Amino acid sequence: MSDYYDSKDLKKFGKIGEFESDGSPLADKFFDWYETVFQAGALTPREKGLIALAVSHAVQCPYCIDAYTVGCLEKGADEAQMMEAVHVAAAIKGGAALVHGVQMMNKTKKLSM
Secondary structure, rough: OOOOHHHHHHHHHHHHOOOOOOOOOOOHHHHHHHHOOOOOOOOHHHHHHHHHHHHHOOOOOOOHHHHHHHHHHHHHOOHHHHHHHHHHHHHHHHHHHHOOHHHHHHHHHHHHH
C-alpha cells in the first residue's frame, strides 16, 4: 500500500467493535444512533447528507468524503449543491481560524501596555 488512506478500509468500518472486550455494545450503540440520526425528521435525508458532506470536508476525513459523496448522489443531490455545501464548510472553517485572531490581538495589546 503506497498511501496511508486506503478506500477499501471504509468497508471495514462496520467491524469497528471487533476489539471490544464484551462484544461490540459501544459500536452497536453508535451504529443504532447513527442510523437514527440520518432518518427523515425536520431535515430530509438529502439535506442531512449534504450537511454530512460539508462536515466531512471540515474535519478532513477522506473516508467520510467518499461515503457522503456517494450518499448525496444516491439521495438526489447534484454536483452544484454538493460543491456549495463544501464551500459553506470552508467558509465556516476559515472564519473560525480568523476569529481566533482576536485572541492574538488581545494578547498583543496586553503585552504592548
